Amino acid sequence: MRVAMIGAGYVGLVSGACFAEFGVDVCVVDTEVSKVEALRAGRIPIYEPGLDKLVSENVRDGRLSFTTDLSEAMEGADAVFLAVGTPSRRGDGHADLSYVFAAAEQVARAAKGPLVLVTKSTVPVGTGRQIQELIARVRPDAEIEVASNPEFLREGNAIGDFMRPDRVVIGAESDRAFQVLRRLYRPLYLIETPIVQTGIETAELIKYAANAFLAVKITFINQMADLCEKAGADVHDVARGMGLDGRIGRKFLHAGPGYGGSCFPKDTLALARTAQELGAPATIVEQTIAANDARKEAMAERVIAAMGGSVAGKTIAVLGLTFKPETDDMRDAPSLVVVPRLAQAGATIRAYDPQPSHARQLMPAATHFADSALDAAEGADAVVLLTEWNEFRALSPDRLKATMAGNTVLDLRNAWDPQAFREAGFQYQSIGRP
Ligand code: NAD
Ligand code: UGA
Numbered sequence: 001m002r003v004a005m006i007g008a009g010y011v012g013l014v015s016g017a018c019f020a021e022f023g024v025d026v027c028v029v030d031t032e033v034s035k036v037e038a039l040r041a042g043r044i045p046i047y048e049p050g051l052d053k054l055v056s057e058n059v060r061d062g063r064l065s066f067t068t069d070l071s072e073a074m075e076g077a078d079a080v081f082l083a084v085g086t087p088s089r090r091g092d093g094h095a096d097l098s099y100v101f102a103a104a105e106q107v108a109r110a111a112k113g114p115l116v117l118v119t120k121s122t123v124p125v126g127t128g129r130q131i132q133e134l135i136a137r138v139r140p141d142a143e144i145e146v147a148s149n150p151e152f153l154r155e156g157n158a159i160g161d162f163m164r165p166d167r168v169v170i171g172a173e174s175d176r177a178f179q180v181l182r183r184l185y186r187p188l189y190l191i192e193t194p195i196v197q198t199g200i201e202t203a204e205l206i207k208y209a210a211n212a213f214l215a216v217k218i219t220f221i222n223q224m225a226d227l228c229e230k231a232g233a234d235v236h237d238v239a240r241g242m243g244l245d246g247r248i249g250r251k252f253l254h255a256g257p258g259y260g261g262s263c264f265p266k267d268t269l270a271l272a273r274t275a276q277e278l279g280a281p282a283t284i285v286e287q288t289i290a291a292n293d294a295r296k297e298a299m300a301e302r303v304i305a306a307m308g309g310s311v312a313g314k315t316i317a318v319l320g321l322t323f324k325p326e327t328d329d330m331r332d333a334p335s336l337v338v339v340p341r342l343a344q345a346g347a348t349i350r351a352y353d354p355q356p357s358h359a360r361q362l363m364p365a366a367t368h369f370a371d372s373a374l375d376a377a378e379g380a381d382a383v384v385l386l387t388e389w390n391e392f393r394a395l396s397p398d399r400l401k402a403t404m405a406g407n408t409v410l411d412l413r414n415a416w417d418p419q420a421f422r423e424a425g426f427q428y429q430s431i432g433r434p
Helices: 012-019 033-040 053-061 072-076 098-109 128-140 158-163 175-184 186-193 199-231 235-243 263-276 283-306 333-345 373-377 397-403 418-423
Strands: 004-006 025-029 064-066 079-082 117-118 144-147 166-172 196-198 315-319 346-350 367-369 384-386 408-411 427-429
Touching: 004 012, 004 072, 004 315, 012 025, 012 053, 012 064, 012 072, 012 158, 033 064, 033 373, 053 064, 053 158, 053 346, 053 384, 064 175, 072 098, 079 098, 079 175, 098 117, 117 128, 117 175, 128 144, 128 199, 144 158, 144 166, 144 175, 144 199, 166 175, 166 199, 175 186, 196 199, 199 263, 263 283, 283 333, 283 408, 315 333, 315 373, 333 346, 346 373, 373 397, 397 418
Parallel strands: 004 025, 004 079, 025 064, 079 117, 117 144, 166 196, 315 346, 315 384, 346 367, 384 408, 408 427
Antiparallel strands: none
């Protein structure tokens, strides 16, 4: 089989490389020339564990290639996947579908033989129908069937998630479209991955419902963490005690500084917007968005309070800037709210992230970028753990204490042992734990 993947971002690159690993011929196309040149030269433009090896092996075996030319990518393709971005539209929270429609139109114009146009980007319910209308307008003669195949991978674990998903969702309207997609995912039958076959609208909504539900779950445990702090309870044990109930489940009950990333923030906003417009408001999602936004601000205030109400003239080490570990993605990271607020309140920031990212362009001028966690902590009055990279878990409290000038630690990911840090002489605070 042959596939064209439009978009060489986190989803397009990972999905393209994984389909190639399944034995499919994949050509990934991107409009960004520098990205395609890098990929052709064997460099991966994003950080995702294991992706460099997967890409280089499949390129070597002749199953994976990169181009900026859509017609070349579509030559003989059974399916063309849309994996372009759908960011929040400025002002109204809707998903910006301009990349999706532009790419769909390019596909319609370039189509030669019959093909299935599959939306892998996260798009609001009704988008597939609009793509069908667009194709009918631009190329009424083209044999293009539209399908939806939302992607559920997480950054940092993207290859594992793609290769061993909990389910594959396929929304389509013809046997041919279902067959093409089922053939592509055939290797997953061996591990008995459930395939959910639905209509296009349902598939589109499953993706938003799943992301919004996870965002609600995180926000719920964050609010329980606040309550634990007031009541003297421990949110870890609350999460465990709740999560062992099979109906609830233990995953996504880690309290923290608020969810971030390229998807939950924009997808909750877009879902709330669509639900309002269709006259079925998702008020629980609206509340989640507001609570999560407020939480990121509250984290900065928590740091200021822990330092006696003022950080003016203080040096604060911030460990972890990306929105989660094992990614270089800075989109909607809590650090984008917390660090500027601390800098604005007069603090000097010494930041460290294990992976290079765009953080340098996004952080305020008062940020010094350190070479290691201990380097960041050098002479600092406080350490704030914002993202739980594994290398931070192993930091020795005694070495940290010897490096710092002050003794305040805010562990906003509950990654460290409170007792060990207190015994080392720290004023240690975490989230929802005594
Ligand atoms: P991204 O911004 O990393 O990548 C998108 C790529 O598409 C860019 O390289 C861009 O240059 C390219 N592009 C845009 N228009 C194009 C065109 N007409 N032709 C060729 N290339 C074009 O985005 P991403 O994080 O991979 O997300 C893509 C979609 O997948 C979004 O809808 C997102 O919500 C969804 N999604 C993302 C994740 C994730 O973890 N990042 C997971 C599941 C779903
Ligand atoms: C998320 C979903 O998990 C994926 O299934 C989905 O495909 C993807 O969005 C998407 O649609 O793009 P991702 O954003 O990569 O994946 O990362 P997550 O691991 O879900 O983390 C999202 C945010 O929630 C992070 O800021 C993380 O720190 C936070 N989080 C997660 C918590 O605060 N607590 C938790 O228990 C889990």
